[in-house]
Amino acid sequence: NAGVMQNPRHLVRRRGQEARLRCSPMKGHSHVYWYRQLPEEGLKFMVYLQKENIIDESGMPKERFSAEFPKEGPSILRIQQVVRGDSAAYFCASTRGDTAEAFFGQGTRLTVV
Amino acid sequence: GENVEQHPSTLSVQEGDSAVIKCTYSDSASNYFPWYKQELGKGPQLIIDIRSNVGEKKDQRIAVTLNKTAKHFSLHITETQPEDSAVYFCAVTGGGTSYGKLTFGQGTILTVHP
Numbered sequence A: 001n002a003g004v005m006q007n008p009r010h011l012v013r014r015r016g017q018e019a020r021l022r023c024s025p026m027k028g029h030s031h032v033y034w035y036r037q038l039p040e041e042g043l044k045f046m047v048y049l050q051k052e053n054i055i056d057e058s059g060m061p062k063e064r065f066s067a068e069f070p071k072e073g074p075s076i077l078r079i080q081q082v083v084r085g086d087s088a089a090y091f092c093a094s095t096r097g098d099t100a101e102a103f104f105g106q107g108t109r110l111t112v113v
Numbered sequence B: 001g002e003n004v005e006q007h008p009s010t011l012s013v014q015e016g017d018s019a020v021i022k023c024t025y026s027d028s029a030s031n032y033f034p035w036y037k038q039e040l041g042k043g044p045q046l047i048i049d050i051r052s053n054v055g056e057k058k059d060q061r062i063a064v065t066l067n068k069t070a071k072h073f074s075l076h077i078t079e080t081q082p083e084d085s086a087v088y089f090c091a092v093t094g095g096g097t098s099y100g101k102l103t104f105g106q107g108t109i110l111t112v113h114p
Helices: none
Strands: A005-007 A010-013 A019-024 A031-037 A043-050 A053-056 A065-068 A075-079 A088-095 A108-112 B004-007 B010-014 B019-025 B032-038 B045-051 B056-059 B062-067 B072-077 B086-092 B108-113
Touching (some): B004 B086, B032 B062
Parallel strands (some): A010 A108
Antiparallel strands (some): A019 A075, A043 A053, A088 A108, B032 B045
Protein backbone atom coordinates (compact mmCIF):
# COMPACT_ATOMS: atom_id res chain seq x y z
CA ASN A 1 0.00 0.00 0.00
CA ALA A 2 2.41 2.60 -1.26
CA GLY A 3 1.86 6.20 -0.33
CA VAL A 4 2.91 9.22 -2.35
CA MET A 5 6.30 8.46 -3.83
CA GLN A 6 8.81 11.18 -4.59
CA ASN A 7 12.24 10.86 -6.08
CA PRO A 8 14.97 11.65 -5.75
CA ARG A 9 14.99 12.29 -2.00
CA HIS A 10 18.01 14.53 -2.32
CA LEU A 11 19.20 16.42 -5.37
CA VAL A 12 22.26 18.61 -5.75
CA ARG A 13 22.55 20.88 -8.75
CA ARG A 14 25.02 23.55 -9.75
CA ARG A 15 23.71 26.99 -10.58
CA GLY A 16 22.36 27.05 -14.13
CA GLN A 17 21.56 23.35 -14.31
CA GLU A 18 18.11 21.82 -14.54
CA ALA A 19 16.32 19.99 -11.73
CA ARG A 20 13.63 17.38 -12.33
CA LEU A 21 11.53 16.23 -9.42
CA ARG A 22 9.16 13.28 -9.73
CA CYS A 23 5.98 12.41 -7.90
CA SER A 24 3.77 9.35 -8.14
CA PRO A 25 0.43 9.85 -6.35
CA MET A 26 -1.19 7.32 -4.07
CA LYS A 27 -3.06 4.52 -5.77
CA GLY A 28 -6.51 5.72 -6.73
CA HIS A 29 -5.54 9.38 -6.54
CA SER A 30 -5.69 11.48 -9.67
CA HIS A 31 -5.00 14.96 -8.29
CA VAL A 32 -1.47 16.14 -7.59
CA TYR A 33 -0.27 19.25 -5.78
CA TRP A 34 3.26 20.58 -5.48
CA TYR A 35 4.47 22.60 -2.51
CA ARG A 36 7.74 24.29 -1.63
CA GLN A 37 9.11 24.56 1.89
CA LEU A 38 11.93 26.98 2.53
CA PRO A 39 14.11 26.37 5.61
CA GLU A 40 12.16 26.90 8.84
CA GLU A 41 9.03 28.01 6.98
CA GLY A 42 5.64 26.57 6.20
CA LEU A 43 4.65 24.96 2.97
CA LYS A 44 3.63 27.16 0.04
CA PHE A 45 1.33 25.95 -2.70
CA MET A 46 2.83 25.97 -6.18
CA VAL A 47 0.68 24.08 -8.66
CA TYR A 48 -2.29 21.72 -8.92
CA LEU A 49 -2.54 19.17 -11.71
CA GLN A 50 -4.80 16.44 -12.89
CA LYS A 51 -3.88 13.97 -15.60
CA GLU A 52 -2.71 15.96 -18.64
CA ASN A 53 -4.07 19.22 -17.21
CA ILE A 54 -2.74 22.08 -15.13
CA ILE A 55 -5.68 23.22 -13.02
CA ASP A 56 -4.09 25.97 -10.93
CA GLU A 57 -0.52 27.28 -11.20
CA SER A 58 -1.07 30.47 -9.25
CA GLY A 59 1.72 29.70 -6.79
CA MET A 60 4.39 28.82 -9.29
CA PRO A 61 7.00 31.36 -10.43
CA LYS A 62 6.34 32.44 -14.01
CA GLU A 63 9.86 31.82 -15.18
CA ARG A 64 12.05 28.71 -15.05
CA PHE A 65 9.42 26.55 -13.33
CA SER A 66 7.07 24.15 -15.09
CA ALA A 67 5.01 21.13 -14.13
CA GLU A 68 3.29 18.31 -15.91
CA PHE A 69 1.27 15.22 -15.10
CA PRO A 70 1.20 13.05 -18.21
CA LYS A 71 -1.33 10.37 -18.99
CA GLU A 72 1.25 7.74 -18.12
CA GLY A 73 3.93 8.13 -15.51
CA PRO A 74 4.64 10.43 -12.61
CA SER A 75 4.09 14.13 -12.26
CA ILE A 76 7.24 16.16 -12.96
CA LEU A 77 8.25 19.49 -11.49
CA ARG A 78 10.99 21.01 -13.62
CA ILE A 79 13.21 23.89 -12.62
CA GLN A 80 15.44 25.29 -15.33
CA GLN A 81 18.62 27.27 -14.74
CA VAL A 82 18.49 26.78 -11.00
CA VAL A 83 19.68 29.51 -8.65
CA ARG A 84 20.66 29.32 -4.99
CA GLY A 85 17.25 30.65 -3.96
CA ASP A 86 15.65 27.51 -5.38
CA SER A 87 17.24 25.46 -2.60
CA ALA A 88 14.31 24.09 -0.63
CA ALA A 89 12.29 21.00 0.10
CA TYR A 90 9.68 20.28 -2.56
CA PHE A 91 6.70 18.20 -1.53
CA CYS A 92 4.05 16.55 -3.56
CA ALA A 93 0.58 15.74 -2.25
CA SER A 94 -2.25 13.79 -3.79
CA THR A 95 -5.98 13.54 -3.29
CA ARG A 96 -8.77 11.52 -4.81
CA GLY A 97 -10.36 14.78 -5.82
CA ASP A 98 -13.76 14.10 -4.32
CA THR A 99 -12.46 13.74 -0.79
CA ALA A 100 -10.61 16.19 1.35
CA GLU A 101 -7.62 14.31 2.65
CA ALA A 102 -4.31 15.29 1.05
CA PHE A 103 -1.41 12.91 1.62
CA PHE A 104 2.16 14.08 1.22
CA GLY A 105 5.27 12.39 0.00
CA GLN A 106 8.62 12.49 1.81
CA GLY A 107 9.82 15.34 -0.35
CA THR A 108 12.82 16.13 -2.52
CA ARG A 109 15.48 18.27 -0.91
CA LEU A 110 17.08 20.38 -3.59
CA THR A 111 20.42 22.00 -2.91
CA VAL A 112 21.86 24.42 -5.43
CA VAL A 113 25.60 24.93 -5.15
CA GLY B 1 -6.05 35.38 -0.67
CA GLU B 2 -6.33 33.28 2.43
CA ASN B 3 -4.10 34.14 5.37
CA VAL B 4 -3.42 31.71 8.22
CA GLU B 5 -1.75 32.70 11.47
CA GLN B 6 -0.48 30.01 13.83
CA HIS B 7 0.61 30.39 17.47
CA PRO B 8 2.78 29.73 19.29
CA SER B 9 5.82 29.25 17.08
CA THR B 10 7.48 27.08 19.73
CA LEU B 11 5.96 25.12 22.59
CA SER B 12 7.81 23.21 25.26
CA VAL B 13 5.94 20.90 27.66
CA GLN B 14 6.69 18.14 30.12
CA GLU B 15 5.67 14.61 29.30
CA GLY B 16 2.09 14.04 30.35
CA ASP B 17 1.07 17.68 30.04
CA SER B 18 -1.35 19.00 27.44
CA ALA B 19 -0.40 21.10 24.42
CA VAL B 20 -2.61 23.53 22.56
CA ILE B 21 -1.85 25.16 19.20
CA LYS B 22 -4.11 27.81 17.73
CA CYS B 23 -4.73 29.05 14.20
CA THR B 24 -6.77 31.87 12.78
CA TYR B 25 -7.79 32.28 9.16
CA SER B 26 -9.17 35.10 7.07
CA ASP B 27 -11.45 33.61 4.39
CA SER B 28 -14.91 32.85 5.74
CA ALA B 29 -15.51 30.53 2.75
CA SER B 30 -12.88 28.09 4.03
CA ASN B 31 -14.51 24.84 5.03
CA TYR B 32 -11.83 22.22 5.65
CA PHE B 33 -9.16 22.42 8.35
CA PRO B 34 -6.49 19.70 8.59
CA TRP B 35 -3.54 19.44 10.94
CA TYR B 36 -0.22 17.95 9.89
CA LYS B 37 2.73 16.66 11.88
CA GLN B 38 6.16 16.89 10.32
CA GLU B 39 9.16 15.09 11.73
CA LEU B 40 12.68 16.03 10.79
CA GLY B 41 13.51 15.07 7.23
CA LYS B 42 10.04 13.74 6.51
CA GLY B 43 6.91 14.87 4.75
CA PRO B 44 3.84 16.26 6.54
CA GLN B 45 1.61 13.58 8.00
CA LEU B 46 -2.13 14.20 8.31
CA ILE B 47 -3.09 13.63 11.95
CA ILE B 48 -6.60 15.02 12.22
CA ASP B 49 -8.99 17.21 10.28
CA ILE B 50 -12.31 18.94 10.73
CA ARG B 51 -14.97 20.23 8.41
CA SER B 52 -16.91 23.42 8.84
CA ASN B 53 -20.14 21.71 9.80
CA VAL B 54 -18.54 20.23 12.91
CA GLY B 55 -17.40 22.07 16.03
CA GLU B 56 -15.13 19.44 17.54
CA LYS B 57 -13.48 16.17 16.60
CA LYS B 58 -11.45 13.80 18.75
CA ASP B 59 -9.13 10.91 17.95
CA GLN B 60 -7.56 9.30 21.02
CA ARG B 61 -5.16 11.86 22.51
CA ILE B 62 -5.68 14.54 19.88
CA ALA B 63 -8.66 16.79 19.29
CA VAL B 64 -9.48 19.75 17.11
CA THR B 65 -12.01 22.49 17.82
CA LEU B 66 -13.39 24.96 15.31
CA ASN B 67 -15.06 28.31 15.83
CA LYS B 68 -16.31 29.44 12.43
CA THR B 69 -17.74 32.68 13.73
CA ALA B 70 -14.41 33.78 15.14
CA LYS B 71 -12.49 32.04 12.33
CA HIS B 72 -10.13 30.10 14.50
CA PHE B 73 -9.40 26.47 15.22
CA SER B 74 -7.14 24.69 17.67
CA LEU B 75 -5.25 21.44 18.09
CA HIS B 76 -5.26 19.86 21.52
CA ILE B 77 -2.86 17.07 22.46
CA THR B 78 -3.37 15.46 25.86
CA GLU B 79 -0.98 13.24 27.81
CA THR B 80 1.91 14.28 25.61
CA GLN B 81 4.73 11.83 24.94
CA PRO B 82 8.29 12.45 23.71
CA GLU B 83 7.35 10.99 20.33
CA ASP B 84 4.86 13.84 19.91
CA SER B 85 7.86 16.15 19.48
CA ALA B 86 7.70 17.50 15.93
CA VAL B 87 6.59 20.53 13.92
CA TYR B 88 2.83 20.89 13.67
CA PHE B 89 1.12 22.79 10.87
CA CYS B 90 -2.47 23.88 10.57
CA ALA B 91 -3.93 24.33 7.11
CA VAL B 92 -7.05 25.69 5.48
CA THR B 93 -8.79 25.18 2.19
CA GLY B 94 -12.00 26.18 0.50
CA GLY B 95 -12.72 22.67 -0.65
CA GLY B 96 -14.60 21.88 -3.82
CA THR B 97 -12.47 19.78 -6.13
CA SER B 98 -9.26 21.45 -5.02
CA TYR B 99 -9.10 20.16 -1.48
CA GLY B 100 -5.39 19.70 -1.79
CA LYS B 101 -4.77 23.41 -2.37
CA LEU B 102 -3.93 24.23 1.21
CA THR B 103 -2.81 27.43 2.89
CA PHE B 104 -0.54 26.52 5.78
CA GLY B 105 0.26 28.24 9.02
CA GLN B 106 3.88 28.97 9.88
CA GLY B 107 4.24 25.90 12.08
CA THR B 108 4.73 25.18 15.77
CA ILE B 109 7.81 23.36 17.05
CA LEU B 110 6.56 21.15 19.88
CA THR B 111 9.12 19.71 22.26
CA VAL B 112 8.00 17.19 24.88
CA HIS B 113 10.55 16.71 27.65
CA PRO B 114 10.69 13.27 29.31
